[in-house]
Amino acid sequence: MKKIKLLLSLFAVAVFASCTTTKDSKEVKTEDKSFAKGADVGWLPQMEATGYKFYDIDGKEKDCLQLLKDRGINTIRLRVWVNPNNDKASGHCSPEETVVMAVRAQKMGMRIMIDFHYSDSWADPGKQNKPAAWAKHSFAELLNDVYNHTFDVLTLLKKAGVTPEWVQVGNEIPGGMLWPEGSSDNFAQLAQLLNKGYDATKAIDSKIKVVVHLDEGNKSEKFRWFFDKATANNVKYDVIGMSYYPYWIKTDYKSTILDLENNLKDMASRYNKEVMVVEVGGDYTEVQNTKEMLEATIKAVKSVPNNKGLGVIYWEPEGEKSWSGYQLSAWLSDGKPSPALDAFKN
Incomplete structure (x- = not known):
């Protein structure tokens, strides 16, 4: 009887160990999947609306998002x-259109990032134009505008069943946003605007991660200058976002990838x-060069200690x-994805 009990005990231990090992291996796989391999596809609805067709390598027409997903996105x-x-x-991408696209992407199993430009069209280091409706507003009104616009768009998304994983407050903003009031020459005001986006x-949802985004991710001095200022002015954010072109x-x-890695x-x-x-x-x-550049960029982000490198998104x-x-697209003239995107498969 004692032998039977002993055997049963050993069996139970073995089963527990097996379950634990299985669980651990699943956790490792989940951790791998946590790395964001992304695509910014703001043009996609208009490409489709104008009749553009997307094809797989076998020549069969296919949903663009599925083509991206098949390549690891x-x-x-x-x-x-x-x-x-x-x-x-240079138009579209309204709040309503963004919601439709976010719902579609989420149904494909995609994770979502929303990039607020706080403009009626492109915002980047060379231009940060206020929306026409906000053009004559005082700084106090602009603070409310940023909060309300951010809150309202995210509310529309939430009502549609989408809570983004990341929200970007401003797009490539080394010079600030909503010029002139939000210029980085007046960092105290820029900080208030950024914090309104964060608070909204x-x-x-407190779990959404807020991203602050600068261009030229290989330039350490630019990032140190900006984020030292952000720290001094108590800017609230979770993630430092970079462009790398x-x-x-x-x-x-090859001449800048180490600078990017070191800056990350x-x-x-x-x-922190x-x-x-x-x-x-x-x-x-330059298909092969672009593929190798993507592989190197992914490797650089993954090399950041303590899993603090979250992902890479192709624009x-x-x-x-x-x-x-x-x-700088990654698509061929025959409507098929560039093999460069295969960098995201690994």
Whole structure:
């Protein structure tokens, strides 16, 4: 009897150990999946509306989001403008259109990032124009505008069943946003505007991570200057977002990728924040180089200690040049994805 009890005890221990091992292995796999491999696809609805067709490598027509998913993409980033016009490439992306796209992407199993430009069209380091409806508002009114716009868009999303994982407050803002009031020359005011975006986001769901985003992720001095100022002015945020475009700085990625990696690690340790490359892209005609650049960028982000490197997002990979005029898409002239996107499969 004692032998039977002993055998049963040993069996129970073995089963428990087996379950524990299985659980641990599942956790490892889940952790791997937590790395965001993304695409910003703000042009997609208009491409479809104008009749653009997407094809797989076998020549069969397929949903663009499915083509991206098949290549390892698990995250979709969507810009939102306040009152955009109907220009096919520099308009649309209204709150309502963004909700429709977010719902569609989520149904495909994608994670969602919302990128608030706080403008009626493109906001970037060279232009941070206020929406026309806010143009004559005082600074106090602009604070309310940022809060209300952020809160209202996220409320629309929530009502549609989408709570984004990340919300970006401003787009490429080394010079600030909502000029001139929110210029980084007046960082105290910029900080207040950013905090309004943060507060509105957290009022919707405290688990949403708020991203502050600068361009030229390989330039440490720019990031230290900005985020030292942000710290001094008590800016609230969770993630430091970076753009990385070797093409625009007229260098091959091999000469700047180590600078990007070092900056990612420096930002994570210096400010105790998570980091992410929220925009990346390479020349669509240089397929192998772009693929290798993406692989190197993903490796750089994954090398950040303590899992603080969250992911890499390609900007408008589907924006094939004949439709968009954009050189840094990752799509071929025959409507098929560039093999460069296979970098996201690993």
